[in-house]
Amino acid sequence: MKRTNILLVMILMIWSAFAVAADAIPAAKQKKPIALVGGTIHTVSGEVLQNATIVFDKGKITALGTMVAIPANAERIDVSGKHIYPGIIDSYDHVGLTEIGSVRGSVDLAETGSINPNVKAEVAVNPESELIPVARSQGVAIVATAPTGGLISGLAAALMLDGWTWEDLTLKSGLGLVINWPSMVYAPSRFGRTTKEEWLKQRDEQMKALRETFANARAYMTAKRAEQQKGVKYHDLDPRWQAMIPVLEGKIPVFVLANELSQIQGAITWAEREGLKLVLVGGRDAIFVKDQLKAKDIPVIVTDIQSPPMRQWQGYNEVFSLPMRLKEAGIRFCIAGDGDASNSRNTAFHAANAAASGLPLDDALKSVTLYAAQILGIADRVGSLDVGKDATLIVTTGDPLQPPTITERMFIQGKKIDLRDKHKQLYEKYEEKYRQLG
Numbered sequence: 001m002k003r004t005n006i007l008l009v010m011i012l013m014i015w016s017a018f019a020v021a022a023d024a025i026p027a028a029k030q031k032k033p034i035a036l037v038g039g040t041i042h043t044v045s046g047e048v049l050q051n052a053t054i055v056f057d058k059g060k061i062t063a064l065g066t067m068v069a070i071p072a073n074a075e076r077i078d079v080s081g082k083h084i085y086p087g088i089i090d091s092y093d094h095v096g097l098t099e100i101g102s103v104r105g106s107v108d109l110a111e112t113g114s115i116n117p118n119v120k121a122e123v124a125v126n127p128e129s130e131l132i133p134v135a136r137s138q139g140v141a142i143v144a145t146a147p148t149g150g151l152i153s154g155l156a157a158a159l160m161l162d163g164w165t166w167e168d169l170t171l172k173s174g175l176g177l178v179i180n181w182p183s184m185v186y187a188p189s190r191f192g193r194t195t196k197e198e199w200l201k202q203r204d205e206q207m208k209a210l211r212e213t214f215a216n217a218r219a220y221m222t223a224k225r226a227e228q229q230k231g232v233k234y235h236d237l238d239p240r241w242q243a244m245i246p247v248l249e250g251k252i253p254v255f256v257l258a259n260e261l262s263q264i265q266g267a268i269t270w271a272e273r274e275g276l277k278l279v280l281v282g283g284r285d286a287i288f289v290k291d292q293l294k295a296k297d298i299p300v301i302v303t304d305i306q307s308p309p310m311r312q313w314q315g316y317n318e319v320f321s322l323p324m325r326l327k328e329a330g331i332r333f334c335i336a337g338d339g340d341a342s343n344s345r346n347t348a349f350h351a352a353n354a355a356a357s358g359l360p361l362d363d364a365l366k367s368v369t370l371y372a373a374q375i376l377g378i379a380d381r382v383g384s385l386d387v388g389k390d391a392t393l394i395v396t397t398g399d400p401l402q403p404p405t406i407t408e409r410m411f412i413q414g415k416k417i418d419l420r421d422k423h424k425q426l427y428e429k430y431e432e433k434y435r436q437l438g
Contacts, residue, residue, distance in 0.1 A: 024133045024421065026164045030414030033057040033071045036395065038080035044370045045384035054084060056391030059413035064385060079395050082408065085365075086384050087141025087392045088400060089372040090347040092255075092281055092301050092336040095135060095143045096125030096159060096169070099341075110149025114206075115213055118243040119154025121147045122173055125166045131341050132161050133421035138345040139394045139407040141417075142171065144336075144376055146178050146255065151206055152213065153178040155243065156255060158378050160392070162412045172378050176255035176279055177247050182206040184262035214274055217244035252377075253277035255301075259284040259310070268292055279375060281336075284310055287322065290329040299332035299375045302367075303339055305350045320357035327363055334372035335364075352401040364401060390414075 034056055041049040041064055054064040055074065063069070070076065099106035108124040110116075125145060135143070146156035156175040163169040182203050186196050194202075220241035227233055246252045256267045259282040268289065271278035280286060283300040286293060293300070302323055309318035326333040335354060337347040347368055355364035363371075373383025381390045394400065395409035410417040 024136075024418035026127075026162055026168070027412070027415035027417055030057065030059055030391070033062070033074035034391075034411070034414065035068075035070045035074045035076050036079045036084060037070075037076055038078055039082045039084045039395065041084045041385060042086075042365070043385040044086055044366055045386055051080075054385065054393075056411070056414050059391055059415070061385060061387050061389055061391050063387060077409075079409075083396045083398060084385070085139070085394050085396060085400055086369045086382065087394055087410065087412065088139040088348050088368050089334075089376070089383065090135070090140055090143040090337050090344045090368075091334045091372040091376060092156075092303055093143050093145055093339060093341055093344050094148065095131060095145050095161070095341045095344050096127070096129050096166075097121065097145060097147070097341065099126065099129055099131065110147060110153065114150035114209065115152050115240065116147070116150055116154050117152050117177055117213075117217070117241075117247075118239040119147050120157065120173060121145050121154060122157035122159065122166050122170045125157075125159065125169060127163055127165055127169055129341075130422045131344065133419070134342075134423055135344040135347075136161050136410055136417060137407060137419055137421050137424065138348065139396065139400045139410070140344055140347055141392050141394065141410060141412055142373075142378070142382055143344060144175055144372075148178075148180075151180060151182075151209055153180060155252075158376055160412050162415060162417050171381065172376075174246065174252050175376055175378075176253045177244070178255045178281075179210070179257065181256050181258040181263045181267050183260065184266055185260060210270075214244070214248075217241040218248055221245050221248055247276065248274075250275070250277055253279045255279050255281050257281045261285040261288050264289055265292075268296065268298065271298075272296070283333075284319065284322070286331070287325050287329065290326070290331060293331045294329060297332070299334070300326060301334055301336050301372075301375060302326070302354075303336045305335060305353050306338065306346075317357050320353050321359075323351075323354040323363070323367060324358035327359060332371070332375060333367065334375050335367040336372075348400045349403065352403075355401065361401070 035053055037053045041052045041054055052066045053068040055062050097109050111119050143159050144156050145159050147154040156178055158172040158175055159169045160171050186199050223235040254276050258264045258267050264285055278298050280300045282303050286300050305319050307319055323333055335351045337344050351364040351368045355361050370383040373379040382392045391414040392412050394407050396405050396407050398405040
């Protein structure tokens, strides 16, 4: 027994020597009012307030303005010369579901099979992901994390980037049902592995599976409603179809991943026929169907702005300028990162690229705050600084869309967030190396 204890102590000592010293610790709940005094408050939903104060208590904003009464027991934090913004929102990503692409055990993006509407992204999230504190350091406080794979991947969820467990992180479950729309245009592979006939057969099978899935779910919903009315059990519980009832009832949308024109047109027609709320994710060719999108009030989550156009004849800034053109067409939109969890930290810079290509700065900021919250259905909680909303905000040295800006403080539901991360630790480590070398 003594030998076992000594061995255990030695193992713990060795582990401690190699452990990451800068691991961020999840924050405790807000215990008393906090007042950020003297900063420039960018409410996003309204005016910019100079030399102002924002007060929050029990995770909620209680007051903000230039003439604010601060509670006697409040903790006052002087933020003179600093800027206060809502936390940045990455409106479509896979944060918490993948860590290192080449390490299979750290990737939990997709379930087996093609039809998985009952999959809930938040349940698979790893709260210990090193990518979470890295994203926070660039002001990202909320992400919409989504499963991938198959035809129907599952349900996306809105996550707060702080917490001990996935339950702590979850702001809203069931944001939308993720559907990977089949390609409608045959593109021959340079390796020649799939003939056009084979591709057509696969596409038709996928479309048939999609129609049958929604027909089965609708029949299941009808049976369940009959059970409630008559008090008689007709159908065993089926998690797949049960998860689809809120979608069929229009309570949550379908997030359809579609970029090419024929994909988008097919998705619009299908969603209308099924009576579904549609949100386009990607939407590269959305501008070609702007009249339909405007008339049907279909929003677009624009992803991966920092990428080249799909066609040779299109201009180099085809994707950069898409948000500006959507705004001019009166289409609701927001801007996400590139879908790579390791790059969620760059979300604000995608909006900055859109601003450099014509999108007004005010709309660029809203595209990663208020517009994102509205499209995701969480604007009652986050996305702007208003009394009654969650105290999920950042304190910065300047405009968060500008790379030189530093996020100095973050609060999520009033909790003080530890902004240490792996990148900062490595920076300090090698800074010390070269200091020692003189």
